[in-house]
Amino acid sequence: MILIISNNNERTTTEITKWLSIMDKKFIRVHEDEVFEIKVDNKKIFIESSRNKFFLDEITSVWYRRGGLRFIHLKYENISINEHMNEVQHWLYDYVIKTLESKKHINKESNSDVNKLLVLEQAQKFGLEVPIYFLAENTKDVHLHNTIIKTIAGNPILDNIDQQSDGIMYTTVINKKEKNNFFITFFQEKIEKDFEIRSFYLNGKIWSMAIFSQNDEQTKTDFRKYNLKKPNRNVRYNLPVEIEHKIQLLMKALDLNCGSLDFIKSGNKYYFLEVNTIGQFLGLSLTCNYNLEKEIADYL
Structure with a gap:
């Protein structure tokens, strides 16, 4: 059963x-x-x-x-x-x-909720490139236009934020400095990307998709700001063998046998961003004809 x-x-x-x-x-x-x-x-x-x-x-x-x-x-x-x-x-x-x-x-x-800070430390330990990041409670030392802000706690959805609809906290470029201090926040170097990569991991196997989000201003910083009128081009992609090996080491160290991982391809480098243990993967499966639903059913 x-x-x-x-x-x-x-x-x-x-x-x-x-x-x-x-x-x-x-x-x-x-x-x-x-x-x-x-x-x-x-x-x-x-x-x-x-x-x-x-x-x-x-x-x-x-x-x-x-x-x-x-x-x-x-x-x-x-x-x-x-x-x-x-x-x-x-x-x-x-x-x-x-x-x-x-x-x-x-x-x-x-262990369905992983700590992003610990994950990034582990990723670096296994040789994955990670954009420079830091924690701060003000923007005094933040380089404008070259720094992004992200949440430490995954991808939260704020219920009924304006009494009409839910709110999502997107990745945002810092274009101006704040006057006052705020709660400790996660800042990261902005990487100029060729494209983004979403990978799905299941028990050592990896399936990946390239997302050409940088061609659209709406999705350039965060591809989750979907442009339904002009969707991003998404295609099958194979990560280098050495990157896949490092992913396997990372997931084993985190005691995770399934999850969605995000990368940025920039020049010759692959920058690891995060892992979501219960992330959505149906879009990747459908677009790339991976049939991940059957892979999961077969394993179970």
Whole structure:
């Protein structure tokens, strides 16, 4: 039995489950609004929600996509007993999650959020080129027009930022200095690029796509500012063997067996930017005819 942990309407998950259905493989899809209770039957642990029920020992592989397992937290009137039972429940839930993560898996809930600063340090350790970066709480020493600002925390979406729509924090070039100090922020050297590269990694295999975003002012700094009227040209691309080898070393060091990685090609150099453990890859798969959905289904 395959266990998939995802969000309710996550499109990528749906595409993989279609392949699993075609392959006649049994799977359980857990949604983020499910709450489970841990139970025991004939000395075997199983967890159950209003929608799903499964024994731990019947799960053969796990794909952590998004969300996470949520458990009913029992409370007791006696304060001392409640404190003790909180600890007991914590370790029981921890046992369930770690047992599932010990099985054949793609990604793990416990390390789905990687620390960008640690990732960049590891990337440099394995010989990947990384644009010069620094942390600062003001723009006093920032070189205008040659420095970009990015978030440390992945790619956050700010819900209902203007009461009408969500907001995305894009990569931005610093064109003016701020008068006041602000919270410590991530700054990075702006690299003049030939093109960008999005790579998908799964258990040692790598599939890449070149994104010609620099030809459009709208997407020049951040290709996620999609120009729907005039989309960027995207084509299959093969990274040099030595770069792929360094990616494999990096992912193993980070204990990640799946993820999307971003690079910039500039002259003869390939600059590593970041890794997203649960990044989108359907566009890459469709554009380059990689059929990554089946690759994931086959592995599971």
